[in-house]
Every structure is written in C-alpha cells, then in structure tokens.
Amino acid sequence: xxxxxxxxxxxxLAVLLLIGLNxxxxxxxxxxxxxxHIFMQLSLPIMITAILVGSALSMSSAxxxxxxxxxLADPGIIGISSGAxxxxxxxxxxxxxxxxxxVWGLPIACFIGALLSSALIFRLAQRLKLTHAGVILAxxxxxxxxxxxxxxxxxxxxxxxxxxxxxxxxxxxxHTHYPILGVAGTALxxxxxxLIRERSHLNTLYLGHHNAQxxxxxxKHLTRKLLIVCxxxxxxxxxxxxSIAFVGLLVPHILRRLLGRDNRLIIPLxxxxxxxxxxxxxxxxxxxxxxxxxxxxxxxxxxxxxxIYVLYQGQILTRASGSQRHV
Amino acid sequence: MSNELKQHDAIEIKxxxxxxxxxxxxxxxxxxxxxxxxxxxxxxxxxxTLLHAIAGLIQPxxxxxxxxxxxxxxxxxxHRCLLTQDNHNAFGLTVGEIFSFYTxxxxxxxxxxxxxxxxxxxxxxxxxxxxxxQQRVQLAxxxxxxxxxxxxxxxxxxxxxxxxxxxLAYQIKxxxxxxxxxxxxxxxxxxxxxxxxxxxxxxxDVLILQAGQIEMFGTxxxxxxxxxxxxxFGISSAQIPTYLR
Numbered sequence: 001x002x003x004x005x006x007x008x009x010x011x012x013l014a015v016l017l018l019i020g021l022n023x024x025x026x027x028x029x030x031x032x033x034x035x036x037h038i039f040m041q042l043s044l045p046i047m048i049t050a051i052l053v054g055s056a057l058s059m060s061s062a063x064x065x066x067x068x069x070x071x072l073a074d075p076g077i078i079g080i081s082s083g084a085x086x087x088x089x090x091x092x093x094x095x096x097x098x099x100x101x102x103v104w105g106l107p108i109a110c111f112i113g114a115l116l117s118s119a120l121i122f123r124l125a126q127r128l129k130l131t132h133a134g135v136i137l138a139x140x141x142x143x144x145x146x147x148x149x150x151x152x153x154x155x156x157x158x159x160x161x162x163x164x165x166x167x168x169x170x171x172x173x174x175h176t177h178y179p180i181l182g183v184a185g186t187a188l189x190x191x192x193x194x195l196i197r198e199r200s201h202l203n204t205l206y207l208g209h210h211n212a213q214x215x216x217x218x219x220k221h222l223t224r225k226l227l228i229v230c231x232x233x234x235x236x237x238x239x240x241x242x243s244i245a246f247v248g249l250l251v252p253h254i255l256r257r258l259l260g261r262d263n264r265l266i267i268p269l270x271x272x273x274x275x276x277x278x279x280x281x282x283x284x285x286x287x288x289x290x291x292x293x294x295x296x297x298x299x300x301x302x303x304x305x306x307x308i309y310v311l312y313q314g315q316i317l318t319r320a321s322g323s324q325r326h327v
Numbered sequence: 328m329s330n331e332l333k334q335h336d337a338i339e340i341k342x343x344x345x346x347x348x349x350x351x352x353x354x355x356x357x358x359x360x361x362x363x364x365x366x367x368x369x370x371x372x373x374x375x376t377l378l379h380a381i382a383g384l385i386q387p388x389x390x391x392x393x394x395x396x397x398x399x400x401x402x403x404x405x406h407r408c409l410l411t412q413d414n415h416n417a418f419g420l421t422v423g424e425i426f427s428f429y430t431x432x433x434x435x436x437x438x439x440x441x442x443x444x445x446x447x448x449x450x451x452x453x454x455x456x457x458x459x460x461q462q463r464v465q466l467a468x469x470x471x472x473x474x475x476x477x478x479x480x481x482x483x484x485x486x487x488x489x490x491x492x493x494x495l496a497y498q499i500k501x502x503x504x505x506x507x508x509x510x511x512x513x514x515x516x517x518x519x520x521x522x523x524x525x526x527x528x529x530x531x532d533v534l535i536l537q538a539g540q541i542e543m544f545g546t547x548x549x550x551x552x553x554x555x556x557x558x559x560f561g562i563s564s565a566q567i568p569t570y571l572r
Contacts, residue, residue: 069417203428206416210384215429215472216404261418262427 005259009272016279017047042174045181049173050278052181053241056188058274059195060230061248062255062267066202067226068125070135071256074249075114075234078139081245082146083117084110084238085169089150092164093157103179107187107239114235117142118227170294171242173282184240191233192271198226199267206261245296246303247274253310338406338481340381340514347385350376351539358516360480363509365525365547366518368536369560374518375412377536378485381516382409406476409485410469416453422464423449430471439474442500443467458492466501480512487518502528522560523570525551535559 057075064080065073075081087109091097097105124138150169154162176184201222204212209219237244252270259265281298340358345351351373358364366374379385383403420428422445427433434446443463453461466489476482484505490498502524505515509531516534525533529548534541537559543550553572556562 066418071418206418206420206428207414207425208411208416210379210409210411211414211429213384214382214404214407214409216401256418261420261424 006265006269009269009276013272013276013279016276016283041177045176045178046173046282047279048181048185049176049240050282051275052185052188053173053237053244054247054274054276054278055271056192056233056237056274057244057248058251058270058277059192059267060233062252062263062270063195063202063226064230064248065252066205066263067223067230068122068135069205069208071253072136072249074246075230076243076245077136077143077249078121079117079142079146080114080121080139080231080234081238081243082143082150083120084114084235085243086146086149087113087235088239089153089165093153093161095161104183106180107184107236110239111187111232111235114238115228115231117146118231118234122223122227169243171244171296171299172292172294173241173278174292175242176240180240184236187232187236191229191236194229195226195233195267196271198222199263202226202263202267203261241295243296244299246299246307247277250303250306251277254306338483338512338514340483342380345377345380347373347376347380347539349539351380353377353539353541356534356541356544358514360512360514361509362532363505363515363528364517364532364534365528366516366534366536367520367522367525368542372536373539374536375487376539378409378487378516378518381483382407382485384409404472406473406481407483407485408469408473410465410487410489412487412491414465419452419454421450421452422456425453425464425468426471429468430474432471432474435467435471436474438478438504439467439470442504443497459494459497462489462492463497477508477513478511480508482508482513484508484513484515486516488520489517490519490521490524498524522556526571 061074064075064078065071067073068078088106091102091106091109097109120142121135121138125135150165154165157165201212201217204215204217205219205222209223212219212222251273252266255266255269255273259269277299278295281295284298285293338360340356342353342356345353345356366377368374376385423433426435426449434440434449435443440446443466445460445464445467448456448460448464453464456464466486469486470477470484473482473484477484489501493501498521505517506528509515525531525547529546531547532545533543533547533551535543535555542559543555553567556567556571557564
C-alpha cells in the first residue's frame with residue numbers, strides 16, 4: 001500500500017510539474033526568444049524556488065515535530081521563521097550589507113536568526129520543563145517579540161526598504177534569481193540530504209531521549225545536529241521566499257495520519273508533498289493572471305480551514321495536552 | 328558476536344566508586360552471570376539512579392561506573408536493555424510501530440508472545456490500551472531489543488518498576504520467564520516494590536538501597552527477613568503486614 005502511494009505521489013508530482021511547465025511555457029517557447037527569456041529568467045526560478053522551499057519547510061517541520069516531541073511544531077508557529085524574518089528586516093532596513101552582498105548575506109542572516117530562535121525555544125523547552133502547550137506558547141512569545149521589533153523597523157525604515165520588508169512578512173516566490181538560488185539552493189539540498197540520512201535515527205526519539213540512548217543513539221548530539229539543520233533550512237527558505245505559514249504543520253500531520261509515523265517514509269514524502277503543494281500555489285497564482293498573491297495568503301487560506309478541521313477532530317490537541325510529557 | 332562472547336564466557340557488571348551527588352554513592356558492586364537481583368528500597372533510595380548508571384544513561388563523576396567485560400560500546404545495546412518508567416509518546420504510535428522502531432523484530436517472538444500476549448495489539452495505538460496492556464507492550468519491546476542475546480544467555484536485562492499495572496497472572500508468568508532467562512546465564516536486575524515476591528524467589532538475590540547506599544546484598548534465602556522491613560523500610564514491627572511475616 002505504501003509503495004503504491006509513493007508511486008502515485010511521484011506521478012502526481014510529475015503531473016504538477018508538467019502542468020506548471022505547460023502554464024508557464026507558451027506554445028511558441030521553442031521558437032520565440034522573448035518567451036524563452038521570460039521562461040528561463042522568470043518562470044523557472046519561481047518553480048525551482050517553490051519546489052525547494054516547499055520541500056525544505058515540510059521536511060524541517062516533520063523533523064522538528066519529532067525532536068520537540070510536539071505534533072504542533074511548525075517553524076511559523078514556534079517562532080523560528082519570525083527569528084529569520086527579523087534578521088532579514090535588520091539587514092534590509094538597517095542597510096548593514098551592500099546590495100551586492102545580499103546574495104550570500106541574506107541567507108546567512110536568516111540562518112543566524114532562525115538558529116538563535118530555535119536555540120532559544122529548545123533551551124526554554126528543556127530548562128523550564130515546558131509541556132507541549134508551553135513550547136507553543138514560548139514560540140508565540142518569541143514570534144510576538146520579533147514581530148514587535150519588525151514593526152519598529154517599519155516605522156524607522158524608509159519607504160523602499162519597508163516595501164521590500166513586506167515581502168518577508170507575506171512570502172513570495174517571485175523575488176528570486178539564479179545567483180541567490182545558487183547559494184540558497186545548495187544549502188537547502190545539503191540540509192535536506194542530512195535530514196534524509198538521519199531519518200531512521202529520528203524514529204528512536206519518539207519515546208524520549210533515554211530510550212534512544214539505550215539503542216546506542218546519542219540523542220543530545222542528534223537533536224543538536226537536527227535543530228541546526230532545521231534552522232538552516234527554515235532560515236534559507238525565508239531568505240528566498242519570505243515567511244510561509246502552515247505548510248510545515250499540515251503536510252507531515254496529514255501524511256502521518258495516512259501512512260503512520262515511520263520517518264523513513266514521512267521525511268522524504270513530506271519533502272515531495274511540500275514541493276507539490278507549493279507548485280499548486282504557483283499554478284494558482286499563475287491562473288490569477290495579473291494579480292500576484294502572497295504565498296502565505298494562499299497557504300493560510302487553504303491551510304487554515306484544514307487546521308481548524310483537524311483541531312475540531314481533536315487529533316492534535318488531545319495528544320498535545322493529554323500526555324503532558326516534558327521535552 | 329554472541330558466539331564470540333561465549334568463548335570468553337564473559338558478561339559481568341562491575342561498578343566501582345559510583346557517585347551521583349545526593350542520589351547514589353556506591354564504592355563497589357558486581358553482578359555475575361546467571362543472576363536475578365531484586366533491587367528494593369524506599370522511594371528516593373536511588374534504585375532508578377542505579378539502574379540508569381548500569382544502563383549508561385547517566386555518567387557518574389568518575390569513569391569506573393559500569394564495566395561490561397567482553398562487550399564493546401558499539402554493540403552493547405544488543406545485549407543491554409532497560410525498561411524506564413517514562414515511555415509516553417505524543418504521536419499516537421501503534422504497537423507495531425513501537426516494535427519496528429525500537430527492536431529488530433516486527434512482532435513479539437513466540438516465547439515472549441506466549442507470556443505477554445501483545446501481538447494482538449499490533450495495529451492499536453498504544454495510548455488506547457489499558458495501563459496493564461501498555462506495560463506488557465513496553466516489557467515486550469524492551470526484551471525484544473536484546474532477545475537474541477537473552478536467549479543465548481548473553482543479556483543484561485534491567486527493569487524499573489516492571490510490575491506496575493500488571494495483573495497477578497502476568498506477573499507470575501513473566502517472572503517465570505525471567506527465571507528461565509536467568510538459568511541460561513543472563514544478568515537481570517529488577518527495581519520494584521512488590522516485597523511479597525521476595526519470599527517466592529528465595530534463590531534470587533536482593534539488594535537493599537537506602538539513601539543512595541547499599542545496605543544489604545545477597546541471596547534472599549540467606550539475607551531477607553521481616554526484620555529488614557523494620558531496619559530499612561521505616562515501619563515498626565507491629566506494622567508488618569501478615570503476608571510479609
């Protein structure tokens with residue numbers, strides 16, 4: 001059944017890719033040099049960004065949920081994305097780096113922001129013996145602080161800088177280009193490779209650190225490594241596509257309900273489904289010709305009602321608050 | 328690996344100068360092959376800490392904590408297991424998933440299944456089972472981790488409060504299985520509060536901990552008496568229940 005599902009999913013992804021290509025490529029693509037230029041310089045980077053960011057966010061969320069032992073963990077909800085956005089805001093409005101250095105400077109700044117907020121959340125979770133709900137509340141607190149600082153930056157920044165900053169708050173695939181994709185894409189692919197390689201070790205964390213240690217895994221080392229990689233993936237994703245909500249929460253959650261909790265399957269499939277979902281968003285955006293909607297607007301529109309449905313069913317909350325287990 | 332170990336005829340546990348501040352202070356302790364030790368003592372006596380030290384979960388101040396002759400750190404998890412008290416998960420894992428993530432088996436081997444009867448729960452989420460059923464699953468999971476070594480007498484099996492929520496029939500069947508595993512050479516240590524069991528297991532060993540220190544260690548038949556309850560468990564002679572006299 002699982003093998004069939006993987007094949008179906010691959011086929012689905014391929015179809016979406018074809019649809020995407022079909023939508024973007026005009027029939028005269030092969031002969032018209034202007035169309036070729038538009039496709040290569042505008043459409044293709046958008047699709048590559050969508051695939052990379054969708055995969056990275058979903059895979060990092062699936063990993064974070066197990067590491068924090070919290071099915072509600074999502075980079076957006078627990079404040080990792082806002083840490084990255086804040087650093088992006090400081091770099092853009094503060095004018096710390098010359099525009100030529102943003103290609104590598106922005107991913108690094110976002111990575112640092114994501115890493116700092118992840119470390120803070122993890123430290124809070126450990127030191128204060130927070131429950132599942134506590135981790136989420138700590139994340140909300142960190143997000144609020146970051147949002148407040150960003151709002152101050154808005155007031156202090158000039159008009160152009162604040163327009164650029166809006167992009168980070170809403171999410172968009174339309175601002176990437178090949179140079180930044182070269183840097184960010186390499187980092188994302190490396191990060192995702194690490195997560196795929198560690199996916200079977202991730203299974204040992206479900207019953208807590210002691211049980212992982214008894215199997216010969218070093219849970220502290222593994223957790224630290226995975227948190228750094230997740231921060232890298234989230235930070236770099238934010239640097240090329242802004243802050244995108246809900247994808248990371250929904251994709252792994254739905255996959256676990258359909259296919260079980262085996263991370264050997266869930267981690268790579270989360271990447272594929274996340275990529276497919278982002279391609280759907282790109283296609284929707286393309287169909288609404290003339291209007292480019294922020295990605296978070298679409299993901300929240302689709303994801304919000306599904307999230308409410310899931311909460312209504314009590315599938316997440318009963319587990320999160322019922323067991324009251326400490327991280 | 329197990330065959331290689333057999334040739335050296337060698338598993339044993341030795342602990343020297345184990346010191347965990349305010350919890351455990353042991354100058355010397357060793358467990359030999361073919362032993363089943365009942366680790367008893369009042370709440371907070373250091374039973375779990377001692378099991379954690381033997382299992383390598385905590386690293387006491389010096390490095391002479393636990394020496395497992397013949398076992399290398401890289402494969403010790405195939406020989407040593409510990410049932411801890413906290414095994415909750417937040418994701419609603421099924422019993423089958425727990426077995427597949429934590430053991431080399433997809434379901435309980437026949438001998439274990441005969442005693443614990445857990446394979447019927449394979450598709451169930453563990454948190455939908457009763458406490459006793461959950462405990463049976465966790466016992467099976469823990470033993471399956473080292474089952475191959477245990478069957479060949481090369482296992483170190485540690486259990487923290489294994490009788491919790493188990494009904495009497497399962498307690499008796501499971502303890503009988505442990506005695507069979509003891510007979511083939513395994514080292515077994517059980518921390519528990521079921522003191523009435525001690526009188527039924529006269530040939531096993533008893534280790535009494537009090538305030539992190541060893542107060543008594545030896546064969547139950549030789550060392551254990553109702554007077555121990557007065558000396559180490561904080562109750563008076565008049566309070567000793569009939570079933571422990």
